[in-house]
Amino acid sequence: MEKINKKIVIKDNLGRKIVGIFSTTSNCSNLPMIVLCHGFTSSKNSRTSIQLEKELNKKNIATFRFDFFGHGESDGKFENITISKAVDNIFCVINHWHELGFIDIGLFGSSFGGIASIIASSYNPFVKLLVLKAPVSDYYEVTNIRKSVHDIKNWNTNGFTMHLNSLGDEKKLNYSFYSDFKNHDVYCLAKNIDVPTLIVHGDRDKTVPVSQSKKLAGFIKDCQLNIIAGADHKFSESDDFINMIKVVTKYIGKHISSTIHDEKFKKIWNLATPYLKKGLKKDFLLHTQGVVRAVELIAPKEGGDLDLLIPAAILHDVGWAGVPKEYQITKSKQKQTEGLKMHIELAPKIIKKILEQLNYRESKISQIIDIVQSHKFCVPTKINQKILIDADHTSDSFKEQFESDVVSYKTAAPELHQFRMTESDFYTKTARELFLSQMKVRREEFIEIFHQKHCSFNHTI
Numbered sequence: 001m002e003k004i005n006k007k008i009v010i011k012d013n014l015g016r017k018i019v020g021i022f023s024t025t026s027n028c029s030n031l032p033m034i035v036l037c038h039g040f041t042s043s044k045n046s047r048t049s050i051q052l053e054k055e056l057n058k059k060n061i062a063t064f065r066f067d068f069f070g071h072g073e074s075d076g077k078f079e080n081i082t083i084s085k086a087v088d089n090i091f092c093v094i095n096h097w098h099e100l101g102f103i104d105i106g107l108f109g110s111s112f113g114g115i116a117s118i119i120a121s122s123y124n125p126f127v128k129l130l131v132l133k134a135p136v137s138d139y140y141e142v143t144n145i146r147k148s149v150h151d152i153k154n155w156n157t158n159g160f161t162m163h164l165n166s167l168g169d170e171k172k173l174n175y176s177f178y179s180d181f182k183n184h185d186v187y188c189l190a191k192n193i194d195v196p197t198l199i200v201h202g203d204r205d206k207t208v209p210v211s212q213s214k215k216l217a218g219f220i221k222d223c224q225l226n227i228i229a230g231a232d233h234k235f236s237e238s239d240d241f242i243n244m245i246k247v248v249t250k251y252i253g254k255h256i257s258s259t260i261h262d263e264k265f266k267k268i269w270n271l272a273t274p275y276l277k278k279g280l281k282k283d284f285l286l287h288t289q290g291v292v293r294a295v296e297l298i299a300p301k302e303g304g305d306l307d308l309l310i311p312a313a314i315l316h317d318v319g320w321a322g323v324p325k326e327y328q329i330t331k332s333k334q335k336q337t338e339g340l341k342m343h344i345e346l347a348p349k350i351i352k353k354i355l356e357q358l359n360y361r362e363s364k365i366s367q368i369i370d371i372v373q374s375h376k377f378c379v380p381t382k383i384n385q386k387i388l389i390d391a392d393h394t395s396d397s398f399k400e401q402f403e404s405d406v407v408s409y410k411t412a413a414p415e416l417h418q419f420r421m422t423e424s425d426f427y428t429k430t431a432r433e434l435f436l437s438q439m440k441v442r443r444e445e446f447i448e449i450f451h452q453k454h455c456s457f458n459h460t461i
Contacts, residue, residue, distance in 0.1 A: 103126075161173055291395045308364070309388060316372045396420055
């Protein structure tokens, strides 16, 4: 298919424009996507963003390269840029694409875009992958390399300084940029990142010390640090740039794709998405992706059939599309139960319609429907039925789903944790162990957040 390049305008929370370029070789909304975040005083048209767009599109991975606040075509004055504004931009961009059906979204951040991506990844449940090129982790250190104590004092006194970029151009930059640093303890936030992460840094970087990335890598659970010998901050030498692009592209290609994007399941996801979007009880796109992920982890160890289970996982909640609103959003236990029964009863007709469009054999459609209908109000007798039920429960323990459910169900993390621990039971050992390990991490996360807030409060008073 011919490549699609389209300018997209997204509004931030204050109605300001964030301008970017969406690029793909497919009209499918279920493709994995990488959001490309440029460096300070750069733009969406940076050499790195353009090259990564080209290479990732070849791998059937969509990209969105955009201009931060005060940069390029986006609204705002450069002098008012802060890390907080950049993080907010990333949140708005990710939420925009997630609402349109993109569920596997990764972040690529370069230098300034790197620190903003680190912070965003520590909070946003929709980020599935993080790749950093010479990221800033400690802006105090970076600023002190370029400015003396006297310079910083004058910056504070005057309220602004003149920033000299790599092209020799001067731009006014307010002191709010510097004072905002204190709002972001990047090394502490990095502990909350639990998605695959790659850091690429040159050992001759004079702008951002490579020591920062070495330190950062130690705080991220699943992190690969690739130090390119002889490379500077911008990977200026042609060989260094090509090497960096290859390393980044290979890592993204390996880690962002999932079973949903396999050709034989991609069409099922496309046809199921409109039905999943009609579900009001929770974010069913996110939930379904979590169930698929859980099936991928459980089935190989428990003898499940992925050719049946992946379609069943994608389609198991399509029935919610036909359940009236009053049975989805209700506090009545009776109506909640009736709504659950309705979504099971309505699912077979939708599943049959979708799979017949894809020329599935009648026998296989029946097997998939049998698995789906068993996931509620049924004692399973077959291993595929048990795995889907277990995957449905296990997905609730994943970070992105857990945090989304806290919002959807208007509850607090400790209460949801306690509910999940007491209400979830499992048929397979693999699922039980996976669930318990994930819930242990969720507990550690909300305890850490509580301590951070408590320490911040004590410091304030």
